Every structure is written in C-alpha cells, then in structure tokens.
Amino acid sequence: MHEQYQPGAVESQAQEFWAQNKSFEVKEDSSKEPFYCLSMFPYPSGRLHMGHVRNYTIGDVISRYQRMLGKNVMQPMGWDAFGMPAENAAIQNKVAPAAWTYQNIDYMKKQFNQLGLALDWSRELATCKPDYYRWEQWLFTRLYQKGIIYQKKGTVNWDPVDNTVLANEQVIEGRGWRSGALVEKREIPMYYFKITAYAEELLADLDKLDGWPEQVKTMQRNWIGKSFGADIVFDYDKDSVGIDGQLKVYSTRPDTLMGATYVAVAAEHPLAQRAAESSPEVAAFIKECQTASTAEADMATMEKKGLATGQFVIHPLTGEKLAVYVANYVLWGYGEGAVMAVPAHDERDFEFANQYGLPIKQVYRSTDDSLPFNDKEWQDWYADKDNVLTVNSGTYDNQPFQAAFDAIVADLEAKAHGKRKTQFRLRDWGISRQRYWGCPIPIIHCPGCGDVPVPEDQLPVVLPENVIPDGSGNPLAKMPEFYECQCPKCGADARRETDTMDTFVESSWYYARYASAKLDTGLVDKQAADYWLPVNQYIGGIEHAILHLLYARFFHKLMRDEGLIGSDEPFTNLLTQGMVVADTFYRMQPNGGRLWFNPEEVEVELDAKGKALGATLKADGQPVQIGGTEKMSKSKNNGVDPQVMIDQYGADTCRLFMMFAAPPEMSLEWSDSGIEGASRFLRRVWRLAHKHVSAGPVNRVAPDNLSAEQKELRRGIHAAIEHASRDISQHHKFNTAIAQVMTLMNTLEKAPTETDLDRSLLQEGLESVCLLLSPIAPHISHVIWQQLGHNTPIIDEQWPVADAAALVQDSLQLVVQVNGKLRGHIEVPASASREEVEASARSNENVLRHIEGQTIRKVIVVPGKLVNIVAN
RNA sequence: GCCCGAAUGGCGGAAUAGGUAGACGCAAGGGACUUAAAAUCCCUCGAAGGCAACUUCGUACCGGUUCGAUUCCGGUUUCGGGCACCA
Numbered sequence: 001m002h003e004q005y006q007p008g009a010v011e012s013q014a015q016e017f018w019a020q021n022k023s024f025e026v027k028e029d030s031s032k033e034p035f036y037c038l039s040m041f042p043y044p045s046g047r048l049h050m051g052h053v054r055n056y057t058i059g060d061v062i063s064r065y066q067r068m069l070g071k072n073v074m075q076p077m078g079w080d081a082f083g084m085p086a087e088n089a090a091i092q093n094k095v096a097p098a099a100w101t102y103q104n105i106d107y108m109k110k111q112f113n114q115l116g117l118a119l120d121w122s123r124e125l126a127t128c129k130p131d132y133y134r135w136e137q138w139l140f141t142r143l144y145q146k147g148i149i150y151q152k153k154g155t156v157n158w159d160p161v162d163n164t165v166l167a168n169e170q171v172i173e174g175r176g177w178r179s180g181a182l183v184e185k186r187e188i189p190m191y192y193f194k195i196t197a198y199a200e201e202l203l204a205d206l207d208k209l210d211g212w213p214e215q216v217k218t219m220q221r222n223w224i225g226k227s228f229g230a231d232i233v234f235d236y237d238k239d240s241v242g243i244d245g246q247l248k249v250y251s252t253r254p255d256t257l258m259g260a261t262y263v264a265v266a267a268e269h270p271l272a273q274r275a276a277e278s279s280p281e282v283a284a285f286i287k288e289c290q291t292a293s294t295a296e297a298d299m300a301t302m303e304k305k306g307l308a309t310g311q312f313v314i315h316p317l318t319g320e321k322l323a324v325y326v327a328n329y330v331l332w333g334y335g336e337g338a339v340m341a342v343p344a345h346d347e348r349d350f351e352f353a354n355q356y357g358l359p360i361k362q363v364y365r366s367t368d369d370s371l372p373f374n375d376k377e378w379q380d381w382y383a384d385k386d387n388v389l390t391v392n393s394g395t396y397d398n399q400p401f402q403a404a405f406d407a408i409v410a411d412l413e414a415k416a417h418g419k420r421k422t423q424f425r426l427r428d429w430g431i432s433r434q435r436y437w438g439c440p441i442p443i444i445h446c447p448g449c450g451d452v453p454v455p456e457d458q459l460p461v462v463l464p465e466n467v468i469p470d471g472s473g474n475p476l477a478k479m480p481e482f483y484e485c486q487c488p489k490c491g492a493d494a495r496r497e498t499d500t501m502d503t504f505v506e507s508s509w510y511y512a513r514y515a516s517a518k519l520d521t522g523l524v525d526k527q528a529a530d531y532w533l534p535v536n537q538y539i540g541g542i543e544h545a546i547l548h549l550l551y552a553r554f555f556h557k558l559m560r561d562e563g564l565i566g567s568d569e570p571f572t573n574l575l576t577q578g579m580v581v582a583d584t585f586y587r588m589q590p591n592g593g594r595l596w597f598n599p600e601e602v603e604v605e606l607d608a609k610g611k612a613l614g615a616t617l618k619a620d621g622q623p624v625q626i627g628g629t630e631k632m633s634k635s636k637n638n639g640v641d642p643q644v645m646i647d648q649y650g651a652d653t654c655r656l657f658m659m660f661a662a663p664p665e666m667s668l669e670w671s672d673s674g675i676e677g678a679s680r681f682l683r684r685v686w687r688l689a690h691k692h693v694s695a696g697p698v699n700r701v702a703p704d705n706l707s708a709e710q711k712e713l714r715r716g717i718h719a720a721i722e723h724a725s726r727d728i729s730q731h732h733k734f735n736t737a738i739a740q741v742m743t744l745m746n747t748l749e750k751a752p753t754e755t756d757l758d759r760s761l762l763q764e765g766l767e768s769v770c771l772l773l774s775p776i777a778p779h780i781s782h783v784i785w786q787q788l789g790h791n792t793p794i795i796d797e798q799w800p801v802a803d804a805a806a807l808v809q810d811s812l813q814l815v816v817q818v819n820g821k822l823r824g825h826i827e828v829p830a831s832a833s834r835e836e837v838e839a840s841a842r843s844n845e846n847v848l849r850h851i852e853g854q855t856i857r858k859v860i861v862v863p864g865k866l867v868n869i870v871a872n
Numbered sequence: 873g874c875c876c877g878a879a880u881g882g883c884g885g886a887a888u889a890g891g892u893a894g895a896c897g898c899a900a901g902g903g904a905c906u907u908a909a910a911a912u913c914c915c916u917c918g919a920a921g922g923c924a925a926c927u928u929c930g931u932a933c934c935g936g937u938u939c940g941a942u943u944c945c946g947g948u949u950u951c952g953g954g955c956a957c958c959a
Contacts, residue, residue, distance in 0.1 A: 043959055083959065156957075167957040215876060219954075222875050296955050300873040329873095348873085426956095433957065502957070543953060545876075550956095578878095579952085631952085660897070661884055665877095667952075669884060673898050681897085683911090726888085736886065739896035746896095815892045820940035822892055846926080860939060866891055870939045 001693050001787045005686035005780070007650025014779040015116055023795060024118045026074045028531040035071035036532045037063040038511055038571075040540030040548070041078045044104035044126075045085060048111045050580040050632055050658075050670060051541065053642045057655045058577055058664050058732070059539045060117045064775035065728055066536075067118070068799035074532060076514040077112065077119045079105050081128035082438045082503045084167060090437075091471045097437040098465035101128060111643060115651045116778050118795070123517040127439070127506035132513065134460030135523040136505060137442040141453035142562060144443070148194050151451065154430045155294050155333060158186035162472045165434040168295045178471060185290045187268070190432035190499075191441060195554050199224055199424040202553055211573030213665070216545045223546050225425025230254040230409045232340060233417040234263060234313035236271075237321055241311045247271065247324075249340045250423055254412070255404040258393035259342040259363035261353065263313055264306060264325045266332035271324055275309035282309055282326060289328045296331075304329050304352050316417035317408070318394075327352065334427060350378040364388040429551065431502040436467055436475040438500025446487035446494040455488050461496070474498055507548055508555035511535050511570055522564075529565045538571035542665075545576060575732055578667035582638040584627035585615055596637035597624055599672075629669060640670050652777035653679045659734040659776050681742060682780055685773070688749055689766055689784045695753065697789065701760040703806075710761060713751055714806045717765045720744035722802035724772045734776065741772050763788065771800045815866040816841040818850040826867075834861050841867035 002009070018024065028034075039059035042052055063075040079101075086097035093100070105126060112119065125132050143149045157166040161179035165188075170177045195202075203224045206217045229252035236245040247263060265271050267289035276283035285307040292298070306327035313322055322340075329348065330339055343353035344362040353360050367387045390396050390404045399407065412418025432441065440461040442454035454461055464482060469475045476482050476498040487494040509523075515532040516525035534556075540548075549571075556570040585602045586594040597617060602624055605613045615624050632639040645654050657678035662668040703714055724737040748765040752758045767788055774781035774794050785794035809830055814837065816824045824844040828837050838859050841847060847869065854871040861867050 040959095045959090080959070085958085165957075169958045171957095219876050223955085225875095294957085297873080300955085302873095429956080435957085503959075504957095507959085541953090541959095542877085543959085546954060547956065548959085581952095628951095663885085666885090667878085671884065671898070674884065677898055687912090730888090735884095736896080739886075742896055813892095817891080817940075820891090820938090825892080849926095858939065860891085862891055866940095868891075868939060 001690050003690055005683045010783045011651055011779040014782040024120050025122050026072055026120055028528055029072050032072035034532055035066040035073045036535045037073060037075045037537045038535045041080050043080045043083055044101055044108055046104045048108055048642050050640060050642055054580055054658050055539060055577055056117055057658050061734060061775040062537055063118050064778060068797060075119055076123040078125040078510060080507050081126045082506060086437045087469050090468050094468055096466055096468050114646055123514050125513055125517050130460045130462050133439040136439050137459050137461055141442055144453045149191055151189055151191050153187045154190040155185050156188055157294055158184045160184060164473050171293055182291050185294060190430045193429040193431060195429045196424055196426055198554055198557055199426050205569055213576055216576060219545050220550055227252045227423050229421060231419050231421050234316060237312035237314055247313050247338055248336045249338045250335045251340055254408050255401055256342040256345050256363055257408050258396060259344050259361045260340040261343060261359040261361055262323045262325055262341050264327040264330050264339050264341055266330040266337040267326055268332035269337045271311060272326040275311055282307060316412060347378050361392060363390055363393050365391045431505055432499040433502055434474045435500055436469045438503060441497045441499050441501055443497040444485055444487055444494045446492060448492055449487055449489045452487055452489050504551050508551040524564055533565055534567045534569055535571045537573045539575045542576040575664060577664045579631045580668050580670060581629050582632050582640060582670040584630050584636045584638045585624045586627050587624050598637050649675060649679050652780050653682055656777050660738045663733050663735050684745060685769060692762055692766060693787050698759045698763045699756045701757045713761055716744055716747045717768050718802040718806040721768055721800045741769055768800055771797060812864060816844055816847050817866060817868040818847060819870060820868060823847050823850050837861055837867060
C-alpha cells in the first residue's frame with residue numbers, strides 16, 4: 001500500500017477490476033430480488049456537465065447501496081440522442097447531426113467510465129438508432145390503428161423569413177432567433193396522442209405513487225386539472241351576427257352565469273372570423289393577435305387587449321344581449337376558444353371590463369357583508385365559496401355556491417342550453433415536428449387511401465443520416481428519395497410523411513427498452529419486463545416534474561394496454577434532484593450588456609472574518625462585480641468543467657463532494673474549497689488505513705471486557721453505522737450519512753493502538769468506514785478493503801448492520817428548561833424513573849435560581865430528551 | 873399571470889414525529905512542526921454584555937397556536953423550477 005493517496009492509480013485499479021469481471025452486467029435471476037435503478041438519460045451535448053455528474057452519482061450511490069443489501073441491481077445507460085442542438089450544431093459547423101451526435105456519445109461514455117459508475121453497458125441504447133426507433137414507429141402504427149393517435153390542426157410559431165417552424169425557445173421577444181423576423185402563428189396539420197383519454201387514470205393513479213415527492217404529484221394534479229363545471233350555450237343574436245347559430249363556452253362557475261356581462265372569443269374563432277369579413281378593424285386586430293407567441297406564459301403576462309365585434313349573443317337564462325369581444329387572452333385550441341365573462345367575480349374579466357367600460361354585475365355577496373361591493377376594486381369572492389350567497393340573480397338569490405350551481409345547471413339542461421361537464425386542463429399531446437433530426441412518423445399519404453400507417457414488415461422508416469440542415473424548412477421535405485413512395489394498400493404513388501416526432505416520445509419508453517435493449521423481435525421481452533419493471537428508483541431533475549414524467553406515465557399505460565407490460569405505473573420511487581449552481585462575476589459593457597467571467601478567472605477578496613469584500617479579475621487586477629449564485633450555464637459563464645475536477649482530484653473526491661455539499665433535492669453550490677475539503681478527508685482515510693495496515697496483521701479479539709473508553713469507541717462505530725444507514729435508506733440524505741463517517745474518522749484517528757483489542761477495534765472501525773463509504777467513493781473503498789485483508793471485492797459485501805448491544809448507554813444527558821428556556825444539563829442513569837429525572841432536574845443549581853420564589857405549575861418530561869419546568 | 877418549491881452563522885449545510893439552534897465540512901484567526909514552503913496537528917469561531925458563572929437577542933418579514941415553534945397555522949417579501957416545440 002502506497003503511503004500517499006494517489007487517486008489516479010487507485011481509480012484505474014478499481015475500474016479495471018470491474019471491467020474485467022463485468023461486475024455490473026446483470027441478468028434476470030429469479031432467485032434474487034431485482035432492483036432497477038435509473039437516472040434520466042442524458043442528451044449527448046458534447047461533454048458532461050456538473051448536473052450530469054450529480055444526477056449519475058446519486059443513481060450510482062443508490063445502486064451500489066442496494067447491491068450491498070443483496071439485490072440484483074440493474075443500472076443501465078443510454079442516450080436521448082435526437083433533438084434540436086444537433087441541428088443547430090450542424091448549421092453552425094456544417095457537420096451532419098448524426099456524426100456530431102455519435103462523436104459526443106463516444107466522448108461522454110469515456111467520461112462516464114472515469115466517474116466509476118456501476119453501469120451495465122451491455123444494455124446501452126441510443127434513441128437515434130433504427131434498432132431503437134423502429135419500435136417507437138411500430139407502437140405508433142398500432143396506436144394509430146386504435147385511434148389513440150389522430151390528426152388535427154395545431155398552432156405553431158412560423159418564421160416567415162426562414163420559412164420554418166420555431167420552437168418556443170427560438171422565439172426571442174416575438175422574433176425568430178436567427179432571422180429576427182416577427183413570428184406569426186400558423187395552423188398546420190399535426191398528429192396528436194389522445195392523452196386526455198387517460199386523464200382520469202393519470203390523475204387517480206397519482207394516489208398510488210407513495211414513493212413520489214408530494215410536490216411533484218401536486219404539480220401533476222394541477223396540470224391535469226380536473227374541474228367540475230358546465231357547457232353553456234348562447235344563441236347568436238341573428239340581427240347582429242347575420243346567421244343563426246350557437247356559441248358554446250365551458251365554465252367552472254356556471255353559478256355566476258347571472259353575472260355574465262359579455263363573452264370573449266379567440267381570434268381564430270368562427271365568430272371573430274365572420275366579424276372580420278365585414279370589419280377591417282376586427283380583421284386588423286385578428287392579424288395583430290396572430291403575431292404573438294404561442295407560449296402560455298407570454299399569453300398570461302401580455303397586456304389584455306380586445307375589440308368589440310359588433311356581434312351579440314343571447315343570455316340563455318335572461319334573454320339579455322351580451323356583446324361578443326375578440327380578445328387576445330382567449331386561447332384557441334383550448335376548450336371552446338370562447339369564454340363567458342363575469343367581471344364582478346373574476347380578476348381578469350374585471351380588469352378587461354374596466355379597460356373597455358363593460359358592465360360589472362355583482363352576483364355574490366359575503367354572508368356577513370364584510371366585503372362591500374366596490375366596482376373600483378375587485379373582491380375575491382371566487383376564492384371563498386363558503387361564506388357567500390347569491391345576489392342580483394333573480395330566482396337564484398340567497399343561495400350558497402353549490403345550490404346556485406345546481407339550480408342554474410338544471411335550468412340550462414332543461415332549456416337544452418347547457419350541460420354539466422367534467423373537464424380537464426390537460427390537452428392532447430401534439431407530436432409532429434417539422435424537423436430533420438427526429439424519429440420519422442411512419443405514415444404514408446396516399447391520394448386514394450388517405451393516411452396509411454407503414455406496415456410492420458416495412459419498418460423501420462429509416463432517417464437518412466448524411467443530411468446537413470441549413471436552418472430553413474425541413475430537409476426531409478426537400479428529399480424526394482425520402483418522401484417518394486408507394487401506398488402500402490393500393491400501390492399507387494404516394495408521399496411519405498416528412499414530419500418527425502417530438503423527442504419526448506423517445507424518452508417516454510426508453511426505461512422499458514432497457515429490460516431487453518438488444519431484442520430485435522419486439523419492443524420488450526415480456527419475461528424481462530416482468531422481472532425488471534417497474535423502475536424501483538428513478539432519478540432526475542425537478543424540471544422534468546410535469547412533462548417528461550407525465551408522458552412516461554402515459555406511455556406506460558399505453559404499453560400496458562398493448563399487452564407489452566404488466567404494471568400500471570413506470571416509476572415506483574422518484575427522486576428529483578436540485579440544480580448545480582455557482583457564483584457569477586461580470587463587468588458592465590459600454591452597450592449596457594454584461595460580460596461574464598468564469599469563477600476560475602476571478603480572485604475574491606475576503607475580510608478578516610472571511611466575508612467577501614469584492615472581486616478582481618486575475619488577468620488585469622481590476623475589479624469585477626459579484627453577480628450572485630446562479631445555475632451553471634454557458635450564458636453566465638459560471639460553469640465548472642467536471643473533467644478538470646476529475647483530472648485534478650479524482651472521481652471519488654468529486655463524488656464525495658457532490659454528495660456531501662447538499663441533500664439531493666436541494667440546489668448544490670459549487671465550491672472549490674469544498675472539493676478541497678473532500679479531497680482532504682479521503683487522504684485522511686487513506687493515511688489512517690496505511691498506518692494501520694503497515695503495523696502488521698491484526699489479531700482479531702472478541703469485543704468483550706472493553707474499558708469505558710473502548711466501549712465508547714465501539715459505540716461510535718456502531719452509532720455511525722446506525723445513523724448513516726438510516727440517513728441513506730429513509731431519505732437519501734447522503735450528506736448527513738457522510739457527516740457520520742467523518743465524525744467516526746475523527747474518533748478513529750485519536751484511538752489508541754497499543755493492545756490487540758485496540759487494533760481489533762480500529763480494524764472494525766476502518767472496515768465500517770470502507771463499507772459506509774463504498775457506494776459514494778467506490779474506488780478508494782475497493783482498494784483499502786483489499787488492504788484490510790479481504791479477498792472478495794467490497795461491491796459484493798453486505799451493508800453493515802449496527803450491533804444493538806454496542807449502542808447501549810449507561811447514562812444519559814438531559815436538558816433542563818424553565819418555561820421553555822434552556823437552564824442546565826443533568827446526567828441521569830439510563831434506567832432512571834420519571835420521578836428521579838424530575839428530582840434531579842429540580843435540584844440543578846441554575847434551575848433553582850430561575851424558579852426561586854415561583855410556583856411550579858407543571859413539569860414536562862420528554863423521556864431521554866428533556867425536562868421542562870413551568871413556573872410563575 | 874398561473875402552478876410548485878426554497879429562505880438558518882462569513883459560506884455549504886445539520887436539527888427522528890413540536891423538545892439543547894448551528895452536527896459535519898469550508899473559510900477565517902491564533903499556535904505547533906519545518907531552514908522554508910506544502911502537507912499535517914492543536915485551539916478559537918452566530919451577535920451583544922460579562923474576569924467568569926452566566927444573561928439577553930437570534931432560523932427572510934409580520935402576526936397566531938403551544939409549557940416549548942427552524943418545525944404547525946394565517947399573511948407578506950425575495951429567489952428558483954415549470955407553463956405543453958429546450959431537454
């Protein structure tokens with residue numbers, strides 16, 4: 001054993017051992033309990049970033065820990081390889097997305113191996129390879145035939161200069177990011193997954209997910225957004241509209257129908273379109289509405305604008321005429337594209353009504369009149385359904401919410417002008433993308449037969465890989481050799497669909513494919529899937545809390561209904577990890593912009609107490625501004641390259657620091673001195689092990705007849721095992737588990753080594769340190785474990801269990817409070833009765849001072865913890 | 873705008889189920905070793921007062937419940953994630 005800890009040598013030794021022994025390749029084995037541990041697969045962007053390192057280290061720690069609990073652990077890895085960045089890189093560097101992607105995968109795979117991850121590479125997959133996406137296409141055709149996939153029109157951002165569809169991300173302040181042209185909304189035909197057909201189940205099954213964070217389940221519940229309301233039908237006023245017809249709206253508050261004073265429709269709504277025919281003003285407004293972002297956040301924050309169409313509709317209960325407005329805040333393609341407005345009880349309607357001088361009619365009052373009506377200030381009676389009664393509502397007056405709701409809906413139903421309805425906020429999932437680097441949609445458009453799914457024996461529809469997109473339109477649509485084909489049904493000349501699928505589709509089922517990643521006769525092998533699925537532990541960023549996780553849950557149910565798998569939910573336990581953040585530094589530029597400097601280029605000055613005073617650039621010694629702590633990103637130039645850290649300190653140190661600096665759910669602040677501390681700790685472990693091993697083999701002695709000090713030492717060892725085990729198993733609190741091991745190391749370093757018994761205890765302590773550390777710092781643990789005299793690898797050891805006898809204490813330290821304030825400590829025998837504890841507390845000197853001259857009202861004894869004397 | 877989170881020393885964070893606020897680590901200050909540096913070891917380390925024992929204040933802000941609140945409840949502020957074509 002080398003005297004100095006040399007991470008490079010230690011890590012290659014351990015990694016070679018694992019590689020030679022194929023330590024992490026696993027097979028279905030019915031004699032062992034399976035544990036499928038999965039971290040969200042990465043997009044092959046080029047290099048690993050700290051977020052990856054964190055994500056995969058967390059997964060690796062859990063995997064290695066579960067293996068030590070005796071489970072058959074599968075931890076696979078793959079590549080979420082389709083997506084926009086490859087196309088952007090292609091445009092910039094004139095390299096084909098495929099070549100760029102494969103090159104990135106090669107590099108990142110090397111980096112993964114340097115991290116010492118316990119991955120089963122025999123199951124590796126890349127979503128851009130035909131042997132993967134052919135099964136996606138296969139499933140697509142089955143779902144298409146079932147009607148789960150259908151076509152309808154959807155709205156996209158259209159760049160009129162580049163003649164291309166833009167992602168929301170590519171729209172900067174209403175303009176195309178490359179062309180700078182004002183972006184327009186455009187309606188194009190797209191394929192949709194009917195996820196709304198599963199809304200009820202997706203909502204209900206959240207209750208089964210005990211292993212998911214409550215926060216994520218709440219977000220999904222709100223996203224699915226089940227609401228109880230009614231469709232309400234307003235007849236057209238024929239005089240103003242010009243034709244007979246009906247306007248349908250959905251409202252969750254039909255009880256406020258008597259307060260409706262106008263209706264608002266989206267620009268794309270037939271009523272608005274009709275008004276535009278005769279009114280240039282309306283036409284102009286509709287055009288204005290079309291040059292806007294499709295993102296909901298923009299819709300909700302933009303200035304609410306509207307215009308009277310000159311049309312009216314008839315209130316179904318009162319017969320009153322209500323004005324029809326076209327408004328930019330009403331979403332087309334969501335609900336009916338029209339809403340009834342009740343300005344007295346809806347903040348947005350209230351704002352709009354005030355802006356355009358529309359009537360405001362109050363139909364609720366607070367039961368105790370504590371909230372007087374005031375048409376200048378909006379009153380939030382909506383939020384308080386319990387303490388309100390209807391008013392100004394004719395026959396519906398003086399009723400609480402539910403009674404008014406029921407009465408009004410009943411009357412609407414009787415008049416055939418409305419119907420009770422449960423609705424979801426969730427919308428069907430549009431998956432057509434007018435992009436090259438994605439999975440081709442397996443549909444053939446035949447002039448005679450219509451849309452025909454590609455038959456199974458003609459799959460996969462292979463995406464040509466030697467294409468370099470130029471940023472305008474979809475390259476596939478310019479390639480006759482791709483789109484020219486024959487109809488599989490009638491053999492006539494036909495056109496292949498050139499849209500590709502949303503990359504979320506690939507990531508919705510990859511976890512199932514890992515069970516039998518190389519299978520070429522089906523999407524999954526049923527037996528393998530039954531053994532491994534569902535995923536026992538899924539780990540990924542909180543930013544995926546809604547979309548990815550909801551789509552994956554949806555796909556799981558689709559695959560179940562296809563008979564491919566046997567469970568209802570894909571991920572039994574979910575861990576959402578926080579971001580990796582770092583300090584930012586910048587200088588103002590003459591043009592008002594900020595020039596960002598990497599933390600590495602900056603020197604921070606501290607005052608005598610270590611508080612940051614300011615910072616200077618190393619290059620010129622001139623000051624830079626401190627910009628606060630933000631997510632590591634290219635734009636803020638505050639990224640730290642994990643590769644540099646691995647080269648400098650080794651993988652174990654990086655892993656240890658990442659696991660120690662914060663609990664996994666919280667954001668993690670990168671700190672150069674923090675990683676220095678992690679490195680120092682591992683050197684201490686190595687040094688103590690080296691000293692111990694150099695002193696020769698240990699004569700194992702049974703831990704009987706221990707002195708008080710030895711007993712205390714052994715208690716420390718087993719307390720560390722006890723606490724670290726609890727921290728890891730119950731809450732994934734690796735940071736406190738590591739703190740336990742550090743505390744143990746502090747005691748072990750001071751422990752005597754004179755007798756065989758002393759050395760035997762130290763051996764026990766060092767073995768415990770190794771075992772507890774092995775999931776986190778696997779390389780150093782692997783090597784020290786051998787040095788401590790073991791012939792079998794530590795990865796196959798059992799997780800240690802604390803010896804209950806070693807944890808027993810003879811006496812306990814209790815806290816004594818007077819009126820809840822700490823006034824002293826007492827030491828009592830562990831066996832002391834409540835009376836003895838109380839008596840001891842009451843005789844404490846400092847306690848006596850504080851209760852002098854007062855009457856003791858109550859004494860609260862919390863066993864093993866504290867005594868509180870209530871006196872006055 | 874809507875939905876979901878977070879806020880504790882100079883810093884990262886800790887505090888089973890309402891019971892000692894600051895575990896563990898970093899930084900800083902002091903000291904030891906050394907020709908020197910690195911490495912290592914020892915001591916101090918929330919604020920204020922006090923020689924000390926100890927006292928008062930202190931977990932973003934305002935209020936409440938409780939013998940006792942970082943923890944529970946109501947309200948506010950700031951920061952972060954998501955908002956359906958970034959992944």
